Amino acid sequence: MTQRATDDWLSEDDRLPPDSWGRRKSAGPRLPWAIILLITALVAGRFLLTPHLTAPALRTWATIFVAVCLQALPFLVFGVVLSAAITAFVPPSFWTKALPRQPYAAVPIAGAAGAVLPGCECASVPVASGLMSRGVAPAAALAFLLASPAINPVVLVATAVAFPGNPAMVVARFVASLTVAVLAGWAWARFGRPEWLRVRTHTAAPGQSKWGSFVEAMRHDLLHAGGFLVVGGLTAATLNVMVPRSWLTSVGELPVLSVLVLGLLAVLLSICSEADAFVAASMTAFSPTAKLAFLVVGPMVDLKLIALQAGTFGRAFAWRFVPLTFTLAIAVSFAAGWVLL
Template identity: 65%
Template sequence: MRDGPTARVADHDEALPPPGWGRSGSTATPGARALWIFAAIAMLLVVGRLWVAPAIAAESLDAWATIFVAICVQALPFLVFGVTLSAAITAFVPPSFFNRVLPRRPAAAVPAAAVAGAVLPGCECASVPVAGGLMARGVAPAAALTFLLAAPAINPVVLVATAVAFPRDPEMVLGRFLASIVVAVLAGWLWLRFGKGEWLRIPRPATDGIGRWERFRQAMRHDIMHAGGFLVVGGLAAATINVIVPANWVSGVAGIPWLSVLTLAVLAVLMSICSEADAFVAASLTQFSPTAKLAFLVVGPMVDLKLIALQAGIFGPRFAVRFVPLTFVLAVAVSALVGWMLW
């Protein structure tokens, strides 16, 4: 129970309107804003159903809906499982674990970090802050960056999802593993050789004092909402490409080997799909060659729009403008080489 002048002031303050009361744009609560957004989306859907849908052939609309639902339904279990494991590693694996398992020599720590990324699942959204935490605790930056690239690309969840998405093409799983781990190791070694300390902003160790279960809950909530949203966007884009883009244009691009590889590599950057779900989107792009699809699967978990933003925010823009082009060029080149060897 509160008493005294301080309590009376606090009670009086609680009775006052909010500071922004009566100002333009501040009267709506978050719940009211969400209601207005939902109403606007519903109105757009109604307008689209009444005016846009009749102008689209029924066969095309059915095909679009079938592709979109199939991609989301197939990918969702792997997405949830991968996000759960990623959140568990973030919350329950102590940072000292990586210092114990990685060699002290940076050149040897780079491939060891790639192997650790293959064993420990994690989505690309979580790999950037995890790599920052490793650097803050003394892990060599080259090794931490190798883990950043390898963990979301070749962990067991991603490889199993790739096998399910390509049941008749087991070479895709092998190609994804080989190309991704080679890119991660090469990027780490190149940064170790040519990278400069002033290009990289190493984060400070976190001291938030949050409990493990609360950290797990927050990581799970953030990753499932973030990755789930990108899965929906990726499914929409893939379905639209398959239905709306003219077949002769797609065939023309897909028929030129180097252009098809570069097209799907750029598409992976723009679509920014979670690595646990990108294989199902790649499998739906039936017009393109296996090598082009491999480039899509290798580039996506290592270079996309959300990763560029995360890397620039955590490690600084001077790092991002150097590391992102390096990773993209390595991913495209190694994917083309591995694809040439397998198909």
């Protein structure tokens, strides 16, 4: 039998190398030593570093960081669980039946659906891609992509807790975010071109149950969102302690500059929408409108979303949709802050 005939006869699995190839041997005996070294380092640090960690500024920094993370963590976990449940258990056919086929009519309905169906930023991109692959108009899927992580019940409740006694901030966030989602969807329906958008067909892993998909989605989103929450808490605490209050006050007194600064900061921090309200509330030197811009921009435009959108829909899409969304978010935040705050 020739080599070519042999290759044709072999299945795809037969051509794969054994599972043991390229893998390191288990480092079992070294694991206890690593744990012992870690415990030793922690104990030594407790006695050697404690005298140097009692400065008032450092204690303030630690207090702000812990407060931001502890307040946001329950909402983050709840939002991730709900998002994973929707991803795993809601059939995609539900969306094609619930939304009108006419894009301009489907966009506001898809945007409003984000108010009742929680989803984090990490999950919104693959969900939107799945909707497009099943026949939903791209403009409607994009409106849902922007609205779901911004105006769902978990995010609104978290905003109310972060801004106690200030229901206007919750209303302003809902109105501004939904407005941006609808306007962006309509803009894509009017000016978007099919060649700018790459739509892929998503298939579930072979043999994976719905519960397996649920657990996998929850674990993935929790690890990613939790890491970004820690980064956001660290940054918020550092801004409050390290940056001179006079600098923040001078920026906060400039309406246009303060809104742009917090909008760009939301892009860089990439905080999960279930937790960003607590970070925004800790930035006391900025105006309510600037904080609103932080809350509107973050769930719609940040670094991880840009990467996800470029990888899922293509760079041609990201280069056009990201600037459009950011510009609309800043403009609508100005208008909503002026009217509602």
